[in-house]
Amino acid sequence: MNIDRRLLLAGLGSVAVSGLPRRSFAATSVTIGDYEILSVSDGNLVLPGAFYFDGLPEQELNSILTPLGVPKDQVEPPCNVTLLRHEDRVVLFDAGSGDGFMPSAGALLDSLDAVGVAPEDVTHLVLTHGHPDHLWGVLDDFDDPVFTEAEHMIGQTEWDYWTDTDTVNTIGEDRASFAVGAARRLEAIEDRISFFGDADEILPGIMAHASFGHTPGHMSFEIRSGSDALLVGGDAIGNHHIAFARPDWASGSDQNPEMAAEVRTRLLDKLSNENIALLGFHLPDGGVGRVERKDSAYRFVSEDI
Structure with missing residues (x-):
């Protein structure tokens, strides 16, 4: 596997109409056989630290966060969207958040433009799950599909959950807007959707877990x-700090914390034992790296050139 972390310039040094400098975009390119994989940015989230850290033992938490320079009051995880080119396919894993979630996110279309990909070039859009920062970018400001030529793909279980009319009543008050937003967007793309299950080969060389x-x-x-x-891990391994150091700890970011902890531990064990690279949606440095294990803890090692 070859990894190339490089800066892609999009009008760097020029001035936009608003008088603000235009953004520049960095992308990480990974080559696996004849698959080209790019990590492209949708910006970042801004979340209270309590979202991750509430209820965790303070002394051990500090010992994990301090060496990594992670503050406890506020975290700003990146949003790394995976783009894959293979033969005549251009595959996007997740759609980003669009303009409707957080001002700090929603940069995906600009990032795609910086690597020479227009929305209509995408042949397949594969969704890891229905949270806003992964799904809401499927529609534009006029509620029309953004990726007009793409087959949209999602796990059957995930589709069934977000399209169930009772989900908004059972998901909890803090996430009720997630349920409403997901249901509206999935309804809008229903005629474009195909479904898959665990262990299905959804496209040549790509297996769902x-x-x-x-x-x-x-x-x-x-x-x-x-x-x-x-x-492509989505949010199954959702950060580079406590998710690795203490994968058994429950996280407030997970809807089923106990099940998520079991899955996280299993995946980290698999990735470290089999030396499989990881591209995580909220991991640093483009999200690409390896998992190293020491005793019952793990660490994320970003791959740099």
Whole structure:
């Protein structure tokens, strides 16, 4: 596997109409056989630290966060969207958040433009799960599909959960808007959707892995060519700090914390034992790296050139 972390310039040094400098975009390129994989940015989230850290033992938490320079009051995880090119296919894993979730996110279309991909070039849009930062970018400001030529794909279990009219009543008050937003967007793309299940080869060389817990039907995806492989992890391994150091700890970011912890531990064990690369949606440095294990703990090692 070859990894190339590079800066892609999009009008760097020029001035936009608003008088603000235009953004520049960095992308990480990974080659596995004849698969080209790019990590492209949708910006970042801004979340209170309590979202991750409430109820955790303070002394051990500090010992994990301090060496990594992670503050406890506020975290700003990146949003890394996976783009894959293979033969005549242009595959996007997740759609980003669009303009309707957070001002700090929603940069995906600009990032795609920076690597020469227009929305209509995407042939397949594969959704890991239905949370806003992964799904809401399927529609534009006029509620029309953004990726007009793409087959949209989602796990059957995840679809069933978000399209169930009772979900908004059972998901909890803090996430009720997630349920409303997901149902509206999935209804809008219903005629474009196809479904898959655990262990299905959804496209040549790409296998779905059930990684339920973060959401009831969350899916990850293994891209493999011979002995070389990379896991598109979505939010199954949701950060580079406590998720690795203490994967058994429950996280407030997960809808089923106990199930998510079991899945997280299983995936980390698989990735470290089999030396499979990981591309995580909220991991640093483009999200691409390896998992190293020491005793019962793990660490994320970003791959740099």
